[in-house]
Amino acid sequence: MTASYVVIGDGIAGSSAAETLREEAPDAEITVITEEGEALYNRILIKEYAKGKLPEAPISIHDESWYVDRDIDLRLNTVVTNIDPDGHTVSTHEGETIGYDKLLVATGGTPTQLPVDNSDADGIHHFWTFQDARNIREHIEDADSATIVGAGLLGVDLAAICGEQEVEANYLMRGDCWWRYALTEEGAEIMHDAMRERGVTPVFQSGVDHFETDDEGHVEATIDPNGERFESDFVGIAIGLNFNVELLQDLDIEQDDGVVVDEYMRTSLDDVFAAGDLTRYYDTILGEYAQNGSWGSAKEQGTIAAKNMITPESDAFRWVSSYSITHFDFPFLSFGHPTIGDEYVSRSYGDNEWRRVAIKDGKVVGGVLIGDLAPQSGYKELMREEIPVGDQTETLLNEEFEADDIAPVQEQQQ
Numbered sequence: 189m190t191a192s193y194v195v196i197g198d199g200i201a202g203s204s205a206a207e208t209l210r211e212e213a214p215d216a217e218i219t220v221i222t223e224e225g226e227a228l229y230n231r232i233l234i235k236e237y238a239k240g241k242l243p244e245a246p247i248s249i250h251d252e253s254w255y256v257d258r259d260i261d262l263r264l265n266t267v268v269t270n271i272d273p274d275g276h277t278v279s280t281h282e283g284e285t286i287g288y289d290k291l292l293v294a295t296g297g298t299p300t301q302l303p304v305d306n307s308d309a310d311g312i313h314h315f316w317t318f319q320d321a322r323n324i325r326e327h328i329e330d331a332d333s334a335t336i337v338g339a340g341l342l343g344v345d346l347a348a349i350c351g352e353q354e355v356e357a358n359y360l361m362r363g364d365c366w367w368r369y370a371l372t373e374e375g376a377e378i379m380h381d382a383m384r385e386r387g388v389t390p391v392f393q394s395g396v397d398h399f400e401t402d403d404e405g406h407v408e409a410t411i412d413p414n415g416e417r418f419e420s421d422f423v424g425i426a427i428g429l430n431f432n433v434e435l436l437q438d439l440d441i442e443q444d445d446g447v448v449v450d451e452y453m454r455t456s457l458d459d460v461f462a463a464g465d466l467t468r469y470y471d472t473i474l475g476e477y478a479q480n481g482s483w484g485s486a487k488e489q490g491t492i493a494a495k496n497m498i499t500p501e502s503d504a505f506r507w508v509s510s511y512s513i514t515h516f517d518f519p520f521l522s523f524g525h526p527t528i529g530d531e532y533v534s535r536s537y538g539d540n541e542w543r544r545v546a547i548k549d550g551k552v553v554g555g556v557l558i559g560d561l562a563p564q565s566g567y568k569e570l571m572r573e574e575i576p577v578g579d580q581t582e583t584l585l586n587e588e589f590e591a592d593d594i595a596p597v598q599e600q601q602q
């Protein structure tokens with residue numbers, strides 16, 4: 189009998205799963221269902237579109253013919269509203285029922301809204317889809333001023349869009365510095381200076397109490413918890429992601445701030461797999477459950493899920509992620525899990541060069557590099573090979589660090 193696979197979500201996790209399913213199961217029935225009106229595009233590049241630096245065409249990865257050529261049934265503009273694990277079916281918002289032998293949930297997330305007055309006013313933007321990027325670009329090109337909220341990797345995208353579009357912005361942050369969980373103030377100051385040079389002013393110990401609107405309901409000002417008023421007709425918010433798990437709510441499927449999967453991307457429900465941003469996966473490198481919101485990780489999880497949907501336990505997920513941004517005149521990269529260390533070492537190497545490495549249980553688990561990204565390969569090798577660093581934590585800060593700089597810990601103890 190022909191096997192049937194249903195994939196919910198055509199982001200990078202769902203799409204790479206569909207690609208692998210077709211490669212490894214040439215006769216299978218494959219259906220990909222997505223709420224969005226367009227097939228897979230490069231979510232990483234939509235910020236470059238919003239900056240005005242790229243046209244639409246290079247953002248797209250697959251057009252509809254890609255699915256037709258592979259005999260994959262792509263359903264655009266279709267929301268899966270229900271999963272029946274006993275009947276092995278999913279239902280769509282149009283009332284259609286589609287059967288599956290194996291199901292992949294790759295539904296990603298939706299940006300979190302601020303729970304304050306007027307947070308849905310006209311002129312307030314969140315940033316996840318290509319359509320969001322189109323709306324942002326259209327608005328920012330005509331905006332006089334902007335306010336950005338959210339001191340993380342997506343917030344800085346919004347700040348950089350303002351800088352590139354030459355719109356002066358206030359960037360409101362809750363703590364003392366940008367991405368305070370992964371950077372020290374010293375490292376963050378490099379980012380703050382780069383923002384200031386582009387007309388984006390970081391405002392610390394701030395946030396949002398509420399928004400004020402004009403008579404037409406368009407945002408006029410952001411009022412922070414200190415009572416300060418930041419006038420702007422454009423507001424961009426990036427304070428986190430809510431995983432798209434509504435359709436799992438009534439199911440007996442383990443969740444723990446994300447859908448729990450093992451290293452084979454299996455959920456606790458028979459024949460139901462999950463991949464991408466929404467998972468809490470068993471990290472075979474860390475030896476514990478972890479989360480990661482990045483393109484490369486989501487792609488690999490989709491591929492691994494597909495392999496295990498076809499042949500159980502055929503391939504385990506093992507991945508060192510990285511996330512780089514290119515907004516300023518120096519490169520920036522975070523890798524692994526830069527905020528879960530029990531120990532951190534950091535150093536500056538000049539005006540625009542800085543590094544911080546996170547260590548847990550004597551092993552490198554992640555870090556951030558600003559300026560020179562070359563040492564990343566050494567750190568990633570240490571992570572992949574699970575090499576203990578013992579008391580050589582300062583060696584990790586060698587300017588031209590390579591994995592070989594770390595002496596075997598046994599040898600060192602003799």
Ligand SMILES: Cc1cc2nc3c(=O)[nH]c(=O)nc-3n(C[C@H](O)[C@H](O)[C@H](O)COP(=O)(O)OP(=O)(O)OC[C@H]3O[C@@H](n4cnc5c(N)ncnc54)[C@H](O)[C@@H]3O)c2cc1C
Pocket residue numbers: 196197198199200201202221222223224231232233234235266267268269294295296297315316317342345432435463464465466481482483484486510511512513
């Ligand atoms: C602006 C921006 C910049 C980024 N920059 C970087 C970067 O530089 N580097 C990096 O590594 N990562 C970056 N990321 C993160 C990266 O894009 C994500 O980690 C990755 O795209 C997650 O892929 P996914 O397939 O898990 O989820 P998604 O891409 O979110 O895809 C999920 C899909 O499922 C659909 N869906 C949800 N619910 C349903 C339903 N019920 N029925 C049908 N369809 C449904 C959604 O509409 C969506 O299309 C960025 C993200 C954004 C938004």
